[in-house]
Amino acid sequence: MRITNQMITNNSLRNMQKSMTKVNKHTEQMTSGKKIGQASEDPVIAIRALKLRTTVNQLAQYKEKNIPDAQSWLDITTTSLDNITKRVEDIETYCVQGSTDSFNSTDRSAIIDALKELQDMIYNEGNSTYAGRYIFSGYKTDRPLSYTETEDTSKYSYDITQHFTPDALETKNVVVDGVDYNKVDAYIAGTETYTLPNPEMVYRLNLAYENISDTNNNGDTVLSLTAKDADGNDIDLTGFNTTVMPTTEAYEYYEVGPDDIHIIEETGEIIFGENVYNTLKTAADIEVSYAKTEVEQGELRPEHYFDCTQYTVMSDGTVKEVDYTQPEDGQKIYYEVNFNQSLQVNTEGNKLISSDMSNDINDLIYALTELQAAEETQVKLKAMLEDVQYASSDEAVAQINQMLEDIDTEIAVKKENMQKTFSNNITKFQDYMAQISAVQSDIGSRMSKLEMINIRVEEQYASFKELKSTNEDVETDEAIIDFNQAELVYESALAATSNIITKTLLDYL
Numbered sequence: 237m238r239i240t241n242q243m244i245t246n247n248s249l250r251n252m253q254k255s256m257t258k259v260n261k262h263t264e265q266m267t268s269g270k271k272i273g274q275a276s277e278d279p280v281i282a283i284r285a286l287k288l289r290t291t292v293n294q295l296a297q298y299k300e301k302n303i304p305d306a307q308s309w310l311d312i313t314t315t316s317l318d319n320i321t322k323r324v325e326d327i328e329t330y331c332v333q334g335s336t337d338s339f340n341s342t343d344r345s346a347i348i349d350a351l352k353e354l355q356d357m358i359y360n361e362g363n364s365t366y367a368g369r370y371i372f373s374g375y376k377t378d379r380p381l382s383y384t385e386t387e388d389t390s391k392y393s394y395d396i397t398q399h400f401t402p403d404a405l406e407t408k409n410v411v412v413d414g415v416d417y418n419k420v421d422a423y424i425a426g427t428e429t430y431t432l433p434n435p436e437m438v439y440r441l442n443l444a445y446e447n448i449s450d451t452n453n454n455g456d457t458v459l460s461l462t463a464k465d466a467d468g469n470d471i472d473l474t475g476f477n478t479t480v481m482p483t484t485e486a487y488e489y490y491e492v493g494p495d496d497i498h499i500i501e502e503t504g505e506i507i508f509g510e511n512v513y514n515t516l517k518t519a520a521d522i523e524v525s526y527a528k529t530e531v532e533q534g535e536l537r538p539e540h541y542f543d544c545t546q547y548t549v550m551s552d553g554t555v556k557e558v559d560y561t562q563p564e565d566g567q568k569i570y571y572e573v574n575f576n577q578s579l580q581v582n583t584e585g586n587k588l589i590s591s592d593m594s595n596d597i598n599d600l601i602y603a604l605t606e607l608q609a610a611e612e613t614q615v616k617l618k619a620m621l622e623d624v625q626y627a628s629s630d631e632a633v634a635q636i637n638q639m640l641e642d643i644d645t646e647i648a649v650k651k652e653n654m655q656k657t658f659s660n661n662i663t664k665f666q667d668y669m670a671q672i673s674a675v676q677s678d679i680g681s682r683m684s685k686l687e688m689i690n691i692r693v694e695e696q697y698a699s700f701k702e703l704k705s706t707n708e709d710v711e712t713d714e715a716i717i718d719f720n721q722a723e724l725v726y727e728s729a730l731a732a733t734s735n736i737i738t739k740t741l742l743d744y745l
Contacts, residue, residue, distance in 0.1 A: 288704040295697040298574055303690050306571040309366050309581040310683050316364045316371070317676050320588060321669060323354045323361070327597065328665040334600070334658030337651060344608045348601055355597045359534060362589045372585030373540055374567030381585040382536045389531040391549040393453045394538045398444060400522040405513060408440050409653040410490045415643045417616040424632050433642050435649045438490050439513040443504040444542070444591035445528050445535065446598075450480050450501070452527035453547060459499065459526050461506065463519035471519055473497075476512050499526075536594065541586050573689050574696075579682060588672055596664050603654040610647045617643060 330347060362372050362381035369377035383389050413431040422428040450459035459480065463471040478497040481489055489500045494509040506524065508516065516522060528538065538544045539560040548556045570578040617640050626632040 285704070288700060291700050292697065292704050294575070295693055295700060298572070298693050299690075299697050302571050302573050303686065303693065305367075306573055306579055306581045306686055307683070307690075309371060309571075310679055310686070312364060312366045313371055313583050314676070314679055314683075316361045317583075317588070317672055317679070320358055320361045321672050321676075323358045324593075324665055324669050324672065327351065327354055327600070328662060328669065331600070331658045331662045331665055334604075335655055335662060337655050341608070341611050344604050344611075348604050348608070351597055351601050351604075355594065356534060358589055358593075359536075362585045371582060372588070374582070374584050374586075375569070376539065376567075377569075379537065379539075381540055381589065383531060383533050385533050387533065389533055389535075392531045393547045394528040394531070395452055395456075395458050395525065395545040395547075396445070396528055396538050397523060397525045397543045400441060400524070402517045402519055402522070404441055404522070405439060405508070405517055406442070408438050408490075409649070409656065410436050410438060411646050411649055412436050412490055414610070414646055415613055415617075415639050417613050417620070417639070420617075420620060420626075420632070420636060420639070423635050424629070430635070430638070433646045433649075436490055438492060439508040439510070441506040441508070441522070441524070442595045442599075443506065443524060443526065444538075444595070446502065446504040447528075447530055447532075448501050448504050449527040449529045450499070453529050460524070461497065461499070462523045463516055464521045464523075465518065466520040468520075471515065473512075473515070476509075476515075536589070536591060540584075541591055573686065574693050577689060579686055579689070581682075583675055583679065588675060590668075592664075593668055596661050599657055600661060603650075603657040607647065607650040607654050610643060610650050614640065614643045614647060 330351065334347075359382045363384060364371050370380050371377075372381050373379060412434040414433050419428055419430075423430045448459075451457050461473065461478065463473060465471055476495050476497050477493070478499065481498050481500045481502075489498055489503070489505070490507060492498055492507050492509045494511040496507075496509040497512055498507040499505075500507065539546055539558075541562070543561050544559075546558045546560065548558070550556055566584055567582075568580045568584075569582040571581050573579050617636050620626045620636050621633065621640075626636060
């Protein structure tokens with residue numbers, strides 16, 4: 237085969253170009269620190285790089301965002317639960333004191349204020365937030381657990397459906413026709429007939445809210461009481477006499493016959509006669525529907541607790557209607573904290589701050605308030621005996637003395653009722669503390685699990701980051717050696733080619 241000068245020249249230039257390409261490649265590797273600049277240079281490295289980069293980015297998201305967010309959410313929840321526990325413990329302490337009637341008359345007003353303050357503090361903890369989200373509100377993280385002081389509650393109203401078991405039926409000791417010093421003049425004048433106070437025990441069902449209504453703001457009648465047996469069949473309640481009691485005369489509330497049902501709008505209580513009670517205690521489910529047309533600041537928001545319909549008056553005067561249903565499995569919020577691993581970060585407030593707890597605190601306040609009112613009546617009546625207006629009249633003195641004798645009996649009954657109420661609530665608030673403790677234990681388990689996951693993610697992140705570097709990055713020492721070798725080859729090729737190309741046929745003639 238004849239080799240021409242042109243062939244030698246072309247081959248030399250082609251090989252020199254290859255050497256120049258290698259020099260350029262190693263130059264780029266040294267300046268970029270990467271093995272390849274384009275996928276076409278090495279498709280295997282490129283594909284592996286895409287997978288490893290995706291994995292590293294995901295692990296970085298878990299390590300730097302998701303896990304710290306979950307940790308912060310759980311930390312804030314733990315702090316709130318600790319504070320709620322302390323408040324519940326304080327109430328339980330008051331229950332122990334009240335059960336032995338260690339309060340004196342001057343203490344009761346302060347204790348009433350203290351119980352109200354503790355209730356507000358519990359609700360405020362229920363409105364705790366993390367990064368602008370309410371942590372105890374389930375999926376509805378944009379709204380607090382209870383109405384805050386800054387909210388315009390006048391634009392809200394509700395149709396609420398509550399379900400009870402027969403365990404919710406309880407007894408209540410009341411005094412019918414209690415002594416009222418404001419009626420002394422009417423008794424003396426004969427315009428009203430004095431009735432002796434009558435201690436009674438009634439059966440009741442305590443709804444979640446006070447100041448309820450039988451009709452909503454649309455004028456629809458929504459108040460109803462139904463019951464079902466264990467087989468889901470309706471229990472017939474049509475033979476009983478149901479009366480809605482909107483009056484402020486509290487003593488009329490509790491004057492029930494055996495077949496009577498009194499629904500008290502003011503206090504949110506349903507009072508049953510004995511026959512009604514005996515029928516309802518056989519039920520598997522008791523359902524009560526009612527309207528809440530006036531919402532007050534500090535009250536629990538019904539949409540977090542019950543199946544309900546919320547009516548909101550918008551700025552243009554229209555009414556927005558939204559139905560809420562409580563899912564059976566709750567409203568759990570999960571964070572993805574590792575590949576195929578999710579962790580629940582939220583705790584639902586309705587499992588901690590129940591409407592039952594609110595009712596129990598209110599019962600303590602009412603028991604103290606009623607006893608305090610009876611003692612104040614006693615003080616007023618004694619002052620009337622020293623008033624010339626009454627002291628000069630034998631009839632007035634006799635009437636007041638009779639009322640003083642009866643108020644002593646009423647005070648004794650209300651004091652006993654107060655002690656019983658506080659005593660019964662010792663166990664209830666101990667149960668609340670046990671519930672909170674169980675939730676705290678669950679959160680502790682989740683935090684431990686999250687810590688283990690965090691350690692695992694950090695290990696994975698370091699491992700995959702190293703794999704990514706091994707796949708993509710060049711070793712500086714090797715890159716320098718490869719560059720020097722390529723440069724030496726290129727320079728040698730230049731020298732050799734320059735010698736060959738300068739020779740022609742004439743040089744050999």
